[in-house]
Amino acid sequence: xxxxxxxxxxxxxxxTVEFLSLFLYFRSVLLSSRQHPDQVPRLSVxxxxxxxxxxxxxxxxxxxxxxxxxxxxxxxxAFILRIEDTDRTRYVEGxxxxxxxxxxxxxxxxxxxxxxxxxxxxxxxxxxxxxxQQYAKExxxxxxxxxxxxxSEELDEMRKMQEKMRxxxxxxxxxxxxxxxxxxxxxxxxxxxxxRLKVPDAxxxxxxxxxxxxVEFSSxxxxxxxxxxxxxxxxxxLANVVDDHLMKVSHVIRGEEWLSSTPKHVxxxxxxxxxxxxxxxxxxxxNPDKSKLSKRQGDVAVEDYRQKGYLKEALINFVAFxxxxxxxxxxxxxxxxxxxxxxLERVGKSGAVFNIEKLDWLNAQHLRKKPDDEILVMLKxxxxxxxxxxxxxxxxxxxxxxxxxxxRVSFAKDFVVNSPYFFESPVQFDAEVVKKRWNxxxxxxxxxxxxxxxxxxxPQKEDYEAALHRAAESLNLKNSDLIHPLRxxxxxxxxxxxxxxxxxxxxxxxxxxRITSAIERIH
RNA sequence: GGCCUUAUCGUCUAACGGUUAGGACGGAGCCCUCUCAAGGCUCAAAUACGGGUUCGAUCCCCGUUAAGGCUACCA
Numbered sequence: 001x002x003x004x005x006x007x008x009x010x011x012x013x014x015x016t017v018e019f020l021s022l023f024l025y026f027r028s029v030l031l032s033s034r035q036h037p038d039q040v041p042r043l044s045v046x047x048x049x050x051x052x053x054x055x056x057x058x059x060x061x062x063x064x065x066x067x068x069x070x071x072x073x074x075x076x077x078a079f080i081l082r083i084e085d086t087d088r089t090r091y092v093e094g095x096x097x098x099x100x101x102x103x104x105x106x107x108x109x110x111x112x113x114x115x116x117x118x119x120x121x122x123x124x125x126x127x128x129x130x131x132x133q134q135y136a137k138e139x140x141x142x143x144x145x146x147x148x149x150x151x152s153e154e155l156d157e158m159r160k161m162q163e164k165m166r167x168x169x170x171x172x173x174x175x176x177x178x179x180x181x182x183x184x185x186x187x188x189x190x191x192x193x194x195x196r197l198k199v200p201d202a203x204x205x206x207x208x209x210x211x212x213x214x215v216e217f218s219s220x221x222x223x224x225x226x227x228x229x230x231x232x233x234x235x236x237x238l239a240n241v242v243d244d245h246l247m248k249v250s251h252v253i254r255g256e257e258w259l260s261s262t263p264k265h266v267x268x269x270x271x272x273x274x275x276x277x278x279x280x281x282x283x284x285x286x287n288p289d290k291s292k293l294s295k296r297q298g299d300v301a302v303e304d305y306r307q308k309g310y311l312k313e314a315l316i317n318f319v320a321f322x323x324x325x326x327x328x329x330x331x332x333x334x335x336x337x338x339x340x341x342x343x344l345e346r347v348g349k350s351g352a353v354f355n356i357e358k359l360d361w362l363n364a365q366h367l368r369k370k371p372d373d374e375i376l377v378m379l380k381x382x383x384x385x386x387x388x389x390x391x392x393x394x395x396x397x398x399x400x401x402x403x404x405x406x407x408r409v410s411f412a413k414d415f416v417v418n419s420p421y422f423f424e425s426p427v428q429f430d431a432e433v434v435k436k437r438w439n440x441x442x443x444x445x446x447x448x449x450x451x452x453x454x455x456x457x458x459p460q461k462e463d464y465e466a467a468l469h470r471a472a473e474s475l476n477l478k479n480s481d482l483i484h485p486l487r488x489x490x491x492x493x494x495x496x497x498x499x500x501x502x503x504x505x506x507x508x509x510x511x512x513x514r515i516t517s518a519i520e521r522i523h
Numbered sequence: 524g525g526c527c528u529u530a531u532c533g534u535c536u537a538a539c540g541g542u543u544a545g546g547a548c549g550g551a552g553c554c555c556u557c558u559c560a561a562g563g564c565u566c567a568a569a570u571a572c573g574g575g576u577u578c579g580a581u582c583c584c585c586g587u588u589a590a591g592g593c594u595a596c597c598a
Contacts, residue, residue: 050598052597052598054598084598086597086598087596087597087598089597090598150596155596159595166524168525168526168594169524169525170525170594192596196596212527212529215527216527217526217527221526221527222526226596227596233596235596235597235598236597236598240598255592256528256529256592257598258592258598259592259593260526260527260528260592261593281528283528283529284528284529288533290591291590292591292592318535321535321536325535327537328537328546329545329546329547331535331546331547348536349528349529350529350530351528351529351591352534352535352536353534353535354534355535355549357534357548357549358534358535358547358548358549360548361549368561406561407560407562408561409560418560437558478557480557480558482557483557484558486557487557487558493559495558495560496558496559496560497560498558499557500557
């Protein structure tokens with residue numbers, strides 16, 4: 001029985017080993033034949049972040065800007081900022097300035113763009129209207145676009161009908177029936193007109209996307225998009241394609257919400273005879289309920305996070321990991337480290353929920369990594385904003401507060417919020433802690449402790465500790481029986497740095513004063 | 524409704540046909556300890572479902588379901 005059993009094991013083992021070696025063989029053949037992408041010479045990389053100035057910078061926008069920035073820096077390319085302000089109805093005064101300011105804060109410096117300039121400017125689309133009109137005209141002349149004179153009421157009605165008949169809502173091309181003379185008449189009469197893209201019938205529009213690989217659309221699904229509006233401004237689609245071409249943008253890295261309109265853009269490139277850029281459509285940032293990240297469900301503006309005291313390092317690190325990872329288990333990255341490790345190939349496909357708890361953790365991590373002098377500056381700013389603004393604290397004092405609280409804060413403001421006792425005598429005493437740590441004998445015990453402290457001259461931490469030990473011994477108490485009430489007396493709370501650290505920072509005089517005061521006030 | 528996209532712990536994600544499905548945040552517990560943190564250790568927690576292909580599917584294909592995006596003279 002035993003031999004038969006062992007034989008069976010042996011047989012199956014042999015088979016397994018055989019398949020495994022076969023597998024390994026093919027794998028090695030495959031790997032050796034695979035080309036390294038680095039060896040392929042690449043055209044100069046130029047990318048752009050192209051927000052519309054409708055208010056603040058959205059965190060999703062920050063992520064898009066960041067990926068563009070990282071990709072540019074990684075490949076020694078150019079990072080362009082372009083303002084897409086072709087919708088005059090949505091323009092917000094000061095938004096451009098705000099956008100630039102926020103990008104600067106985040107450390108995403110652009111190479112070409114408004115204010116800074118560049119050889120391919122202007123970088124604000126409203127200053128390029130003539131260019132778009134010229135290209136629209138070119139399409140018109142080539143028969144790739146056509147005039148339409150429909151009013152928005154007419155279009156609404158058309159769409160309503162289509163919905164009722166349950167057919168896809170798209171322009172029915174009624175303007176294509178107009179004769180050249182009719183068109184001339186209407187134009188001459190000054191009837192408002194738009195220029196629409198003439199989408200070919202029954203063809204397939206295909207493009208490759210780094211994130212999503214090949215994507216196909218049937219041209220029958222594509223609407224005859226308006227390219228030039230009746231106010232003479234281009235729509236996003238025209239302006240975007242024209243500018244990307246003129247500005248020699250090599251990679252279009254943008255949010256997934258643009259995926260559906262990409263075939264229109266591809267068509268435009270084809271009509272103009274222009275080389276297609278490489279597309280990379282980024283997964284969307286999501287609310288906790290998985291819908292597209294929106295203002296209704298929390299903060300969405302970068303400046304909101306900035307105001308709440310989030311470090312740019314943390315926000316950048318966090319947002320970088322929403323849709324990308326380095327492939328190993330590192331998680332703490334500086335901007336430079338991200339540049340070094342970033343690749344579009346490692347960008348994921350599925351949307352990512354913006355989860356604030358991890359951002360908080362990252363903030364604590366980045367804050368603790370900062371050198372003392374940087375934290376000192378932040379602490380001073382926090383103090384300016386606090387009720388203690390009127391007081392003056394020596395740098396040396398603040399530095400010792402920092403070293404004692406470093407591991408206990410997530411935000412700079414926590415220094416003030418979590419340990420106000422370093423900046424003023426306890427205003428009140430935590431009732432819970434009083435109940436737990438304070439009893440009828442405590443005042444007398446603390447008084448003898450004060451007796452010990454009074455004897456100290458220029459005490460160090462160890463001196464406080466020794467003094468407390470002596471007091472505890474003479475009172476026949478455990479050290480902790482003194483430590484807890486003392487912390488309460490001196491800080492008003494039950495949590496914080498080591499007691500002797502607190503005493504040392506406060507100084508002997510202040511310590512004694514606080515103990516005496518607490519004895520009178522706690523009952 | 525139509526088109527497109529997506530689908531691994533609650534969340535961010537790893538594993539690009541062979542793993543006890545790994546890590547992180549958050550949660551629970553233990554250790555450390557004067558408290559609170561930090562740190563260390565441990566635990567719970569996932570391949571949406573159904574079919575194929577394959578010796579073998581988280582991974583490839585098809586379908587279902589679900590979620591999201593787009594469907595403007597907005598971007």
